[in-house]
Amino acid sequence: MFVLGAELSEESFSFFVKHRDLLCDFEAVNESIKDVCGLNNFFAFQSEADEILAEIEIRNSTVSEPNRREYGDFQTNKKLALKIASYLHGKNPNIEFVLEPTCGKGAFIISSLQLFKNLKKIVGVEIYKPYVWSTKFEILHYYLVNGNQNKPEIEILHANAFEYDYKHLAQTTRNYITLVVGNPPWVTNSELGSIESKNLPVKTNFKKHKGLDALTGKGNFDIGEYISFTMLECFHKHDGLFSFLIKNSVVKNIVYDQKANKFNIGYLEKLNIDSKKEFDVSVNACLFTSELNHQPELFCKEANFYTHEIITTFGWYKDEFVYSVDDYDEASDIEGKSLLIWRSGVKHDCSKVMELDCKDGKYTNSYGQEVKLENNLVYGLLKSSDLKGNEVNSSRKSTIITQKKIGQDTQYIQKQYPLTYEYLNSYGELFDQRKSSIYTDKPRFSIFGIGTYSFAPYKVAISGLYKTTTFTLVSPFEDKAIMLDDTCYFIGFEKREHALIAQYLLNSELVQKFLKSIIFPDSKRSINKDTLMRINIANAFLKTNFDEVKAKLKIIEYSHWEEFAEMINQHTSRQMSLF
Secondary structure: OEEOOEEOOHHHHHHHHHOHHHHHOHHHHHHHHHHHHOEOOOOOOHHHHHHHHHHOOOOOOOOOOOOHHHHOOOOOOHHHHHHHHHHHHHHOOOOOEEEEOOOOOOHHHHHHHHHOOOOOEEEEEEOOHHHHHHHHHHHHHHHHHOOOOOOOEEEEEEOOOOOOOHHHHHHHOOOOOEEEEEOOOOOEHHHHHHOOOOOOOOOOOOOOOOHHHHHOHHHOOEHHHHHHHHHHHHHOOOOEEEEEEEEHHHHHHHHHHHHHHOOOEEEEEEEEOOHHHHHOOOOOEEEEEEEEOOOOOOEEEEEEOOOOOEEEEEEEEOOEEEOOHHHHHHHHHHEOOOOOOOEEOEEOOOHHHHEEEEEOOEEEOOOOOEEOOOOOOEEEEEOHHHOOOOEEOOOOEEEEOOOOOOOOOOOHHHHHOHHHHHHHHHOHHHHHOOOOHHHOOOOOOOOEOOOHHHHOOEEEEEEOOOOOOOOEEEOOEOOEOOEEEOOEEEEEEOOHHHHHHHHHHHOOHHHHHHHHHHOOOOOOOOOOHHHHOOEOHHHHHHOOOHHHHHHHOOOOOHHHHHHHHHHHHHHHHHOOOOO
């Protein structure tokens, strides 16, 4: 049956039937419950006991679950909670105090009662009142079935995890061997704010961002990260363990920020779980564990939760934040600042107009309209999905390039290319409706990601959307440079031989190992300009033998090798772009 928004087991129901007379005095029934299971203040008000009394004959009431999105609510199933508790018990069987700051239906609390035999105190905090009752009922049920078990002092509190005084709790439990455990919400503060949720922390810049970073995107954070930070800040000097089910991105941030925070945590572990299997959601998530009151460590072991197979060790190493310490140790000579400037491709935010299909010499836009225009401003276009294989010298799409540099006046098109102007102008309203602020006060047909570098005939390019780190040579088509869209990154060259040498170096075993060591594979956009700019191509060149390159790239002569070396030397001294 369901009472107070929570399910009441048969054993708990029988208990209340047996003590029905006491329900008229909630303090009296609280004493009986404490004798049974050690749980303090089961009922806070007489009205709660009255509801049990009124509903005691009703066996089929139901209640709906809360908005899972609002609460970031992915309840931990009992089997997984027990498996996690068993793993933690193996690390430290002497836990005396368990805190779960978002306890939900109490799965971790029950599993802790089952396994940790030295418990003296348990505190659970939960914002959703029916879950508070679910947890209380589960505890009562557990002791009705297992009456001879140790009975620690238990508090299950209806409170907001963001407002509860954990610092005071940490002070009063300082001498207990502590386990902070849980599954905090898997949502960000901006997601909760967008649906006007009250389940939000007080406005705070807890990561201490400065200036605009504190006001814009970097001010957004994951709720699980906020709660993790609060728990570590309050309890990192306790003896014991910290263990949360959280998103992979949160663990990455915790380890990254550990360099500044220096919490007393060590033996950091990221144990990957199958969130689809456990929670029926497609989120990269894990069990993050660490030992409290330990010399601060700046790296974390990653493994499979089910098999414990080691995947990598990531974190701060040689003063850099890396994904694989072992690979980075071998390839760290490639770490540096790229002498060649990596660029992203063309951005226009008007693809249905600007991007064209060409068949039998005729252009068609995405509306199915056949388009008549001069060829002068039309260039081949590659997207991330087109960067396959060793070399690309044709394209399935074309695009109109209206400018040679950002901000160039586009009125010249009307006079020099009237067909193109007539076509663009017929869709003028779509250009005017582009939402990005980058187009504000710019010429009507403006594009971005454009410059002299865009017209380099040879490019070495990589997709920013996919996980592969293979670099592709892009060659001109019919003596005209091929453009890339803004999901791609590239460096440009005037000579094919120079582009081939750069491509060879970037696809070399050493550079690929370096990229593997710094790229987090579950990142949303793992290949970006910041990553590529870390490749010290000069060091890769110095570690490569010409004869080895000559054997692979038969058209390369030593004169090309010397030219490439001279080009690198010029950039080493001037730190400037090729174009």
